[in-house]
Amino acid sequence: MAEKMLQFVRLQQRQPEKRDAAERRGDWGEVYRAYAAEAAQQQASRCSQCGVPFCQVHCPLNNNIPDWLKLTAEGRLEEAYEVASATNTFPEICGRVCPQDRLCEGNCVIEKGFESVTIGAVEKFITDTAWEKGWVKPPAAVRERAESIGIIGAGPAGLAAAERLRTLGYQVTVYDRHDRAGGLMIYGIPNFKLEKDVVLRRAAQFEQGGIAFRLNVAVGRDVTLGELRQRHDALLVATGVYKARDIACPGAGLPGVVAALDYLIASNRKGLGDAVPEFDSGALDARGRHVVVVGGGDTAMDCVRTAVRQGAASVTCLYRRDKANMPGSMREVKNAEEEGVRFEWLAAPEAFTGTDRVEAVRAQRMHLGLPDATGRQQVEPIPGAHFTLEADLVIKALGFDPEDLPALFNEPALAVTRWGTLKVDHRTMMTALPGVFAAGDIVRGASLVVWGIRDGRDAAEQMHLYLQARAEAPAMAAE
Ligand code: FAD
Ligand code: SF4
Ligand code: SF4
Numbered sequence: 001m002a003e004k005m006l007q008f009v010r011l012q013q014r015q016p017e018k019r020d021a022a023e024r025r026g027d028w029g030e031v032y033r034a035y036a037a038e039a040a041q042q043q044a045s046r047c048s049q050c051g052v053p054f055c056q057v058h059c060p061l062n063n064n065i066p067d068w069l070k071l072t073a074e075g076r077l078e079e080a081y082e083v084a085s086a087t088n089t090f091p092e093i094c095g096r097v098c099p100q101d102r103l104c105e106g107n108c109v110i111e112k113g114f115e116s117v118t119i120g121a122v123e124k125f126i127t128d129t130a131w132e133k134g135w136v137k138p139p140a141a142v143r144e145r146a147e148s149i150g151i152i153g154a155g156p157a158g159l160a161a162a163e164r165l166r167t168l169g170y171q172v173t174v175y176d177r178h179d180r181a182g183g184l185m186i187y188g189i190p191n192f193k194l195e196k197d198v199v200l201r202r203a204a205q206f207e208q209g210g211i212a213f214r215l216n217v218a219v220g221r222d223v224t225l226g227e228l229r230q231r232h233d234a235l236l237v238a239t240g241v242y243k244a245r246d247i248a249c250p251g252a253g254l255p256g257v258v259a260a261l262d263y264l265i266a267s268n269r270k271g272l273g274d275a276v277p278e279f280d281s282g283a284l285d286a287r288g289r290h291v292v293v294v295g296g297g298d299t300a301m302d303c304v305r306t307a308v309r310q311g312a313a314s315v316t317c318l319y320r321r322d323k324a325n326m327p328g329s330m331r332e333v334k335n336a337e338e339e340g341v342r343f344e345w346l347a348a349p350e351a352f353t354g355t356d357r358v359e360a361v362r363a364q365r366m367h368l369g370l371p372d373a374t375g376r377q378q379v380e381p382i383p384g385a386h387f388t389l390e391a392d393l394v395i396k397a398l399g400f401d402p403e404d405l406p407a408l409f410n411e412p413a414l415a416v417t418r419w420g421t422l423k424v425d426h427r428t429m430m431t432a433l434p435g436v437f438a439a440g441d442i443v444r445g446a447s448l449v450v451w452g453i454r455d456g457r458d459a460a461e462q463m464h465l466y467l468q469a470r471a472e473a474p475a476m477a478a479e
């Protein structure tokens with residue numbers, strides 16, 4: 001092992017500099033500045049090169065983290081990029097948006113007694129450098145194959161599969177109902193976590209590599225799944241989950257009570273320079289408003305922080321459990337607190353009140369009771385404990401469920417689980433329809449970008465095996 005490594009005993013952990021909260025509130029730039037080359041090299045050298053690297057075990061992509069840290073510490077960045085990109089389609093995106101505290105960094109062994117290696121920030125540094133130096137290349141087919149593959153959904157799962165399949169030489173077409181590729185990476189996750197150029201430059205390279213994009217095409221509306229099955233030799237459904245969970249309380253239909261994704265899409269579109277009438281009319285703009293966001297996940301955190309940047313008069317997050325039980329990443333909660341968001345823990349909305357539009361939220365204080373069958377403490381109301389918050393914009397961020405795909409696609413044979421996610425054979429990733437595979441949130445439920453990438457890559461491998469087997473035994477595979 002190089003003497004260069006194991007520097008954690010000497011060098012302290014240093015994440016890239018975080019921009020001051022007052023500065024962040026006034027713009028849409030990312031929160032963390034980039035590492036300078038020397039800092040990245042030093043931080044990488046803190047790794048102790050574990051024989052059994054728990055960071056790698058807990059990375060959904062099983063990235064070869066110790067190797068690219070060592071290469072970075074030695075200044076061999078082009079090789080570091082080769083290693084990082086061998087297992088990850090979008091290392092620079094994961095470096096920005098993975099909840100590293102729960103994945104790689106949270107399981108780094110030097111966390112015990114010292115502080116973990118800054119794995120995500122180094123991964124971002126390596127890949128941003130690779131882009132700057134021109135080392136990132138469009139997918140190149142090893143040899144062209146005649147078979148054609150259709151991918152429905154241009155989110156991380158669909159794009160990761162597209163890249164692998166195109167590299168294997170397949171003719172790949174990606175369909176998406178939005179006008180830009182990227183899925184939630186482009187229209188869900190805000191700019192201050194993931195600047196949009198980072199996503200757009202990848203999509204542009206994929207196009208250069210021969211992946212065809214059919215945007216503004218909603219499967220089920222503009223084309224049927226049956227038609228796509230006829231058009232392609234295999235299909236991948238990677239449509240994500242988009243049915244917003246609702247709140248059943250009085251006043252939920254009042255103007256000014258809006259869904260999180262509508263709000264975030266409008267903000268992201270505005271940032272991309274699009275005409276967004278529902279933003280310009282003020283309906284989805286928090287400027288000058290008293291904003292209440294209901295929910296405690298990452299989507300809720302993105303909404304509160306977007307509202308701060310839009311110039312809201314006040315921003316309050318209402319969550320029915322306490323801080324320790326929030327599903328969102330603690331890093332994002334901390335960022336929101338620094339930026340001036342007020343949290344009302346253990347509080348749930350009872351009613352939205354107002355005459356022509358919402359004016360206030362009446363809320364009920366809760367406490368955590370006994371654990372349920374899953375071991376999670378149940379939330380119970382405290383009798384007589386109510387309070388009211390002024391609110392002229394309420395954003396509902398309670399999570400997402402799958403749309404009814406069998407109905408939307410008019411394919412009753414497309415089997416779903418009791419949660420509405422697509423049922424797949426977990427070995428082959430094929431749905432109940434022969435030749436139709438599925439990956440990402442539509443299989444796992446609302447998850448993470450990094451899991452979408454993993455699933456997309458795995459699905460690509462399975463589709464390749466399926467098409468190879470079919471080519472070798474066409475009679476057996478005939479439907
Ligand atoms: P998606 O990214 O949802 O992509 C699906 C694509 O399919 C979309 O482009 C959609 O337009 C298209 N589509 C759907 N139906 C059709 C149809 N019928 N016809 C044609 N196209 C269709 N994860 C993280 O790791 N870190 C984060 O910080 C983070 N922040 C998040 C913030 C928000 C607000 C949200 C909502 C999610 C966040 N996530 C985050 C989760 C992450 O974005 C998702 O887990 C991931 O994008 C799922 O990838 P996917 O490819 O399965 O689906
Ligand atoms: Fe960590 Fe995510 Fe990178 Fe894996 S992909 S090493 S979990 S930041
Ligand atoms: Fe290095 Fe930490 Fe991974 Fe060990 S667990 S290889 S110290 S990054």
